[in-house]
Amino acid sequence: MVSHKCVEEFSLQFPANARAPRSARKKRSFKKEEITENDKTCAIDLLATVAENLLSETGSSHMSIDKPVEDHCLVKEEFPVEDKPLKPATLPEFNPYQGSSMSPCGFSSVISGKVEIEAEGFSHSGGIDSCQAGQDLKPSVDGGAVVLDARPNGVGSLGGSSSRTKVPSMGAGVSLGALDDVHMFSRDDDENFSGYICPRVTKKSPRSVPRVGDRRIRKILASRHWKGGSRHSEAKSWRNYYLHHQRSYPIKKRKYFDHISDSVSDDYRLRSKMQRGSRAVSTMKGPGASFVSSDSHVRLRIKSFRVPELFVEIPETATVGSLKRMVMEAVSTLLSDGHRVGLMVQGKKVRDDNKTLHQTGISQDNTHLDSLDFSLEPSSEAPHLLSSNPSGHVCEELSMCRTSDMDTLFKTEPDLALFPSGSFDKETAADDSKALVHAALTELSPPQPPRHKSNKQQQQQQQTAQRRMRRPFSVTEVEALVQAVEKLGTGRWRDVKHSAFEDADHRTYVDLKDKWKTLVHTAKISPQQRRGEPVPQELLNRVLNAHGYWSQQHMETLALPKPDYNPATFHTTWTNLLLMFRTSIGSSFRALALPPRSFNYLSSSSVRMENLTFFSEAGAKPRGALIVVEGLDRSGKSTQCAKLRSFLESSGHPTELWRFPDRETSVGQMISAYLSNKSQLDDRTIHLLFSANRWEKRSLMEEKLKGGTTLIVDRYSYSGVAFSSAKGLGIEWCKAPEVGLLAPDSVLYLDISPERAAERGGYGDERYERVDFQKKVSEFYQTLRDSSWKIIDAGDSMEEVEKKIQQVVLDKVKECALGKSLSLLWSS
DNA sequence: ATTAGGG
């Protein structure tokens, strides 16, 4: 019955011939006919016969009785016999290879049948077989189905059958967890392994196989193989497949063939441990290699593992050896390529691959190990087995195709112990996984990555197989990270790592980047939603500030390339910026209404940024810096202010240049008249006017700064106090009216001697421009200095001064953007 | 080897 069903399925799914290699087609075309009609039976019989011949000892063969049978039935129903398999007509459609390399004939030469592979924990010595086939699997005929017995290497069989798992030579495309696992096991027996493996087997390339006897084996692989380009459809087919079969058609997949006898279990245990440490010891080979036993391990013993049906087409002329190889290949391919294993604990799917076994509830003393199930699921991303081969040559090699309706079933015998390897907890179920592998766990062994060198892919996989240990960041580390990012910015993780985590080997820059990512997220969510060690809110605020700041920086950097404002592209540009911003900030943003444009700012061409201010909801809105430039007349203030403004704007910082007195205001008008010697005002009055002039602008100034605009102010309270004081007013009296104005984040004092300034010419237009008076002013300036001051030698070249200023200001602007709060002048 | 993102 099984066979029958199989055939049907086969037919449905594979118009087998499609893929037959040209050679096969040519030679065996005649067979086609034979098979076409009765083929179902014939094929099976043939296969059975072949298998029978091949394997004399079938003691191990077991019919898969459980679910499989039912499944088969179902399958049968779903796929009525009507569908004639092997119809030439259908071939074209199914032929993945576009027929270029396929010939119609090929089909006839192939025998189709269902192969059931059983992995058993027998103590058979498969030495001979293994040598020939390079593996211990022994195909045998059972009830019309070919059964492969996987012989476990008993302890005693170490010497002889270790090679069973050796499948490295398989199709070029093969490379996966399953194989790895296999290798892993055999690894321990390396000695045996190496000693027993038939050179021919190991070295034989897939190609050679097909050539021998011109046999073609088709491995039915995932539909993707023949579906060629559409991954989507492929996935779909799988889905459908599962939908239809899932319930009763468990696809059982077994990951490892290694069976372990009780006596062997010890070995496994050792292996597990060894493997655990193996990450670092990937080179270890000998069984006796140093095993690093570490923490508690869970030993799992999978009693039975059923693998989906395996369909193999093989010419009668094929040799037993080739059949074995094909089967092995098919099996390996299927296991490694087409499926992933899912894990279920107590009937519940465990999707989080990152969970540790312990977290999942799988522990040594856990009582429900028996409730642990593995599911075999289609791997939508599985690589094409044959992909590695030039498409045109696929046929020449063994090709195994798994159609969506077919599955290869592997069944392990009760005694067979399967060990979950790294993949064990690696891939968890895909949504549609239905097939469940029932595993009785009786022992525990930590999943470990096998290390073998036979296959590069394997190696890679092995290396990545094990998840690194989870190491939550401590507050200290977070602080270091935040600090580093504030300094270096995001996007320079390498530098961040080197500057702050040089010694932390376990923190890679990617980790730091990831941590930053999570920190930003954490900072945005409510404290109640946060988990783990609480990070001080202060740090989170810094994270937000830094993130907002750097996000804007990045954004602006990207926008800068097109400094020239072009009305035609304005909208587009901003749209992009907004999108970018939204993306980078990950939160909503909004444009603030443009504050009334003040008519006193000198430069008005800063189109790009001045009108809009963004900030994340989290409140991480970088504020602008208040930069005051002071200095005697002719010290170069205006020039440097203009340069500085240009610089900041080109650096992506919204900037405005202000100047006091602001002659545009009503108060400013008065001041202007006074300065022009057109009016005589009392010194105190004029002082207060100047002060009033600044107060007039205070609110707008604060608004601008909080909106993110950096203000460069040419002269401020210091000038007012210094000049008035120079005229004889008490300095404290002069400062009084200024108290409460916004304190500059930085005061750039362009230091130049009065004499030198006078040399620069231009003096004489206004009454204060007299050297002696400038000297007094200079002295008062000095008394006003505080920590926010930066003395710049204005005697240097303009470029020199410019450079110094830029450096100072940039740091200050960044500091402000990162959260430096505004303070008040001469308060408290 | 790094960076940037998505999972």
Next chain:
DNA sequence: CCCTAAT
């Protein structure tokens, strides 16, 4: 933390 694509 992992995995990948893109640099």
